[in-house]
Amino acid sequence: MVGKAKISPREDSAAELPAAHFISDDGNFILYKGDALEVLPKIAGASVDLIFADPPYFLSNDGVTCQSGRMVSVNKGGWDRLKSVAAMHEFNRAWLAACRAALNPNGTIWVSGTRHVIYSVGFAMQELGFKLLNDITWEKPNPPPNLSCRYFTHSTETILWAARETKSKHKFNYKLMRANNGDRQMKSVWQFTAPSGVEKQHGAHPTQKPLALLSRIIEASSDAGDLVLDPFVGSGSTGIAATRLKRRFIGIDTAAEFLDLALTRYQAE
Amino acid sequence: MVGKAKISPREDSAAELPAAHFISDDGNFILYKGDALEVLPKIAGASVDLIFADPPYFLSNDGVTCQSGRMVSVNKGGWDRLKSVAAMHEFNRAWLAACRAALNPNGTIWVSGTRHVIYSVGFAMQELGFKLLNDITWEKPNPPPNLSCRYFTHSTETILWAARETKSKHKFNYKLMRANNGDRQMKSVWQFTAPSGVEKQHGAHPTQKPLALLSRIIEASSDAGDLVLDPFVGSGSTGIAATRLKRRFIGIDTAAEFLDLALTRYQAE
DNA sequence: TATAAAGGTGAATCCGCAC
DNA sequence: AGTGCGGATTCACCTTTAT
Helix, strand or coil: CCEEEECCCCCHHHCCCCCEEECCCCCCCCEEEEHHHHHHHCCCCCEEEEEEEECCCCCCCCCEEEEEEEEECCCCCCCHHHHHHHHHHHHHHHHHHHHHHHEEEEEEEEECCCCHHHHHHHHHHHCCCCCEEEEEEEECCCCCCCCCCCCHHHCCCEEEEEECCCCCCCCCCHHHHHHHCCCCCCEEEEEECCCCHHHHHCCCCCCCCHHHHHHHHHHHCCCCEEEEEEEECCCCCHHHHHHHCCEEEEEEEECHHHHHHHHHHHHHC | CCCCCCCCCCCCHHHHHCCEEEEEECCEEEEECCHHHHHHHHHCCCCCCEEEECCCCCCCCCCEEEEEEEEECCCCCCHHHHHHHHHHHHHHHHHHHHHHHEEEEEEEEEEEEECCCCHHHHHHHHHHCCCCEEEEEEECCCCCCCCCCCCCEEEEEEEEEEEEECCCCCCCCCCHHHCCCCCCCCCCCCCCCCHHHHHCCCCCCCCCCCCHHHHHHHHCCCCCCCCEEEEECCCCHHHHHHHHCCCCEEECEEEEHHHHHHHHHHCCC
């Protein structure tokens, strides 16, 4: 264990602390099952140093609404696409607000997404008072080709980095990033091949991020011992990278199968 | 003159047609002075094939509001940043809606911007019913370095490409793009050096785009004779590229000095 | 080598309101 | 009136890279 004290519940809310899905022996790797919106206020206080979030896209279903921060699919009758756009935005605002409350004043958040969600996310961040620090382009050298031949080949994901507020003194390990880039300032375009095969051996997740990408994010904006949180665990890459880099980790997901996948990967470390 | 008829005012609104700042002899290059929001409904009907827009950022002033689609700086008393975020979004929605009305059903629009505005723009597009086709990353190999050493070097601008609506059959000159990319599908990351020196000989504009960038955009998504519109003319690069590629052009700007700069560049062709 | 980059930071200062 | 504090503004200086 490095640096700080173990993760512990907030004094004033210990009574309603939800049962963890998993806690490691050293207490530095914890998984919660549930909605980030519900779980976050009970566990994290304003103590989180770094958040990485890869929110769901809700691509498959046009008929979607947002009820108290949760996405619900609805009967298509009388529904339309624009209402789904509004629902997506309401959802993004809700979980982002919960994340903002969990961040410490100098904490930062990273959010990845494609064009379907990232504009709602970025604008919601501005609406909520986050300060956008960088918009990183994750460029995939080997993107799937565009079969329809009606678009430029979609070869990027956007990753937004933001501080809790304008006044935040955000953490940025400039020298490390510079050293990792041949003693030149690291730019906002990052090339990483999408994970395949070996990295996905424990199970599949549609938007799994390469560990090298998560490692860069965590190293750039946190120190050993810091608390890292992922409100949409998915395949669990954030927790793996955080653990390897000696950060403490809390993961949240609504789906038990993803938590189990993340746990399996953690235990294989 | 190529292909179609000359640009002419809409039959039903000719009476209120504003006086053009400039019309070329062949009628294929027209500049209007004024607010895009006011000028667009009077001139274009639903006849525009392609729009390129580089909207203002309103960076310099925190105290900014939006009155009937126009940005107005306000006394800072009682003002706050979040209201400026809302005002920026209102402004973007207003001019984007006017652009959407001017587009023909299969027309497309390109909008460039940095993180300060592009999330509001992209989300407004979704709200208005545009269909996001591509999010292009314009990567600058020669970005200004980050002096504060607290960020990754901002080295991109985002350029959104969208169709008027989901049902649009948008134009994409796939084969030409493929041929221009060594017979490989062209991807959504484009490298162009930012214009400097020679290209800026006729005057300065803070966000001048390289002609090669505008040329790619116009060639990708329009044909000779098509009508191209730029609601924020700035240094006028869109009109130059459009003219060289035999497209018709309408430019709008509130600032006479930018229109004159664009005109000087046009006449130097 | 000098310059420019829709810069960024933080200390010093100034101003206005509260006590 | 004088003092104190917080917020807002000003200003000097830091720093890097490509041309």
